Amino acid sequence: MSDGFQFLDIILFAAIAGFLVLRLRSVLGKRTGHGERPQHDPFSTTQRESKQGAPGGEDRDKVIPMPGRGQRGDSVTDSELRQAAERAETPLSAGLTQIKLADPDFDEEGFLKGARGAFEMIVNAYAGGDRDTLRQLLxxxxxxxFERAIAGHEQAGEQVETTLVSIRDADIVGAELEGRTAFVTVKLVSDQINVVRDAEGNVVEGDPEEVTEITDVWTFARNTRSSDPNWTLVATRSPDADS
Known part of the structure; x- marks a missing residue:
């Protein structure tokens, strides 16, 4: 009988975990996680920049009009998107205006709320080696x-411990509409405790008593013509990458 209750508990906990992941992605879908990191750091990747140009680099001023009109932006023409970009005072406002025209449901405040939640979940999932959660959000x-970094720690017999003390600030610093895809870049400033321990539990990196302020720049993307409201993390970098 005791084994039966334990089995039911496992099913219940799995269901709750699945619900939390789906809930977070739902929040992100409504438009609504500087310093040093461990040696194997997936948060400094630049996948999107290498393929489509860095949001903060020389391509930042280039806003490519959406060639077609999707489910949410059927009434928006390419000409209207170009005119909106021309009237905007900054590349950021131009990008946000175009995204809102393509997707009227987009809301900065709600998006940032979801970005904070995604940041917390992704940071904790990386530290815990939770590949399933990461696969759904990245x-x-x-x-x-991320997977290579996790595997590297596992092969070395190391354990990553991350305590996300707080997210001090989250600001949208970049926005672009490239074709049918919206890209929104967020700068997140957080206080964290990061420690790596060896197989014997000895600290090999970090300090369990030290809180470090860390700044991350993350880019999320979504196809505005898709019925799927979810955003995906497509690039991470440090502010130093923009200098």
């Missing part, structure tokens, strides 16, 4: 970098 190239 683009394939970004996931591969």
């Amino acid at each position: 683009a394939s190239d970004v996931y591969q970098d």
Whole structure:
């Protein structure tokens, strides 16, 4: 009888975990996680930049009009998107305006709320080696970098411990509409405790008593013509990458 109750508990906990992941992705879908990191750091990847140009680099001022009109932006023409970009005072406002025209449901405040939640879940999933959660929230190239870092720690017999003390700030610093895809870049400033221990539990990196302020720049993407409301993390970098 005791084994039966334990089996039911396992099913219940698995169901709750699955619900939390789906809930977070739902929140992100409504538009609504500087310093040093461990040596194997997946958060410094630049997959999107290598393929489509860095949001903060020389391509930042280039806004490519959406060639077609999707389910949410059927009434928006390419000409209207170009005119909106021309009237905007900054590349950021131009990008946000175009995204809102393509997807009227987009809301900065709600998006940032979801980005904070995604940041917390992804940071904790990486530290815990939770590949299933990461696979649901990351683009394939970004996931591969995270997975390699996790595997490296596992092969070395190391354990990553991350305590996300707080997320101090989250700001949208970049926005672009490239074809039918919206890209929104967020700068997140957080206080964290990061420690790596060896197989014997000895600290090999970090300090369990030290809280470090860390700044991350993450880019999320979504196809505005898709009925799927979820956003995916497509690139991560540090602010130093923009200098």
